[in-house]
Amino acid sequence: MTLVLGIVGHPLDHSLSVPMHMSAIFTLGIDYVYMSFDILPENLSHAVTQFRKEHIKGFNVTIPYKEDIMPYLDSIDEYAGKIGAVNTVNNENGRLKGYNTDGIGYVKSLGEQTGFDPRGKQVLMIGAGGAAKAVAFSLLEAGADKIIIANRTPERAEALHRHLCVYFPATSSQSIRLQDMNALDHKKINLVINTTSIGMKGAGDIDMDLTGFRSDTVVSDIVYNPLETPFLKRAKHAGLKTHDGAGMLVYQGAESFKLWTGVQPPVDIMRQAVLRALQEHH
């Protein structure tokens, strides 16, 4: 019996996850298929009931359901529960268990692509939305020393800071206003991450001076369309190491794939599939 995997969200035009996971399935020659499930909010509960069937092995969850799906699941992994969002569901003998692979995928891709090890490091994270939460959690879990959160809406940065303090009381986090980023001591920052949608489709840039950093500072952007955002382009010109958003997409997908199939997927092939799909549709 062919086992079904997929992605649940709305709207879902040209999801990059479909070609990405199908490339891994074809390469490994395993009997799975990965499909797109564009589900209206009023149908989510019914859809989840259908997903308990034996042949549906698991699925990813994306905007706008990462939090909304949680009450419909039978159990939630401890880590996803702490983050408060689920991006992966695994069908474990008819019982649906929710996981979150976004943050761990981010940290793994950062390590693989730039050699960055979060242990003892200071991070400036721009943005305090859903993706930021998972990224911050995983960086602290991986041993980061401090996270400074800068966000347009200061209350949201403050709420994330307080949430992090609950789970990581020994490490420090801090929330600042977006306009105060340039006043920070850049020499002390080892990693700068954009987790906002600024720079998507090449529109807009982060209002941040990229001078005064140590030469081993990494500048990372989780926006993957375009792969080189205006922010990353400036970072490269400033001589800093850069890390693009396709990395997080591929590695969170690889972590989900391992959960469903028990097999390590070919990440290089998945990345090539993402880059091809970006050229074709985005």
Ligand SMILES: NC(=O)c1ccc[n+]([C@@H]2O[C@H](COP(=O)([O-])OP(=O)(O)OC[C@H]3O[C@@H](n4cnc5c(N)ncnc54)[C@H](OP(=O)(O)O)[C@@H]3O)[C@@H](O)[C@H]2O)c1
């Ligand atoms: N690479 C990957 O695998 C991956 C995974 C997930 C998400 N992403 C990308 O990450 C981005 C954020 O996703 P999300 O799910 O976290 O979204 P979200 O929960 O809606 O959060 C959006 C964030 O962007 C900020 N923002 C939006 N427009 C802004 C502007 N014009 N000026 C300043 N700040 C602005 C928001 O600030 P306020 O709080 O002030 O509104 C908030 O911090 C998207 O581009 C998404 O495609 C990539």
